Amino acid sequence: MNESTVKMMLLPPGKDVCQICATKHDPALPHNAQSLYYQTKFEMENGRAATWEDAMAHCTEEVKSVWREALSDVMKENKCNQMGVKVKK
Numbered sequence: 001m002n003e004s005t006v007k008m009m010l011l012p013p014g015k016d017v018c019q020i021c022a023t024k025h026d027p028a029l030p031h032n033a034q035s036l037y038y039q040t041k042f043e044m045e046n047g048r049a050a051t052w053e054d055a056m057a058h059c060t061e062e063v064k065s066v067w068r069e070a071l072s073d074v075m076k077e078n079k080c081n082q083m084g085v086k087v088k089k
Contacts, residue, residue, distance in 0.1 A: 018032075021035045029067075030056040038055070
């Protein structure tokens with residue numbers, strides 16, 4: 001099989017979940033950046049891995065601020081900075 005003809009396909013998520021991340025969540029909150037569906041679909045569409053910033057792009061600045069702070073706390077607790085979140089130092 002020729003590599004240039006191989007294409008990835010995803011089945012659509014269920015009707016009862018977010019159509020972007022395949023997870024049940026309030027539409028005002030970020031998509032689930034850790035969802036395999038979200039990660040795969042995002043990379044297929046954008047040619048790069050998704051970050052939490054991408055998952056929060058549709059959110060209000062207030063929601064983004066709360067999530068950035070919470071994600072920053074998790075990163076500090078786990079001594080990492082690999083979640084794609086802009087963290088104040």
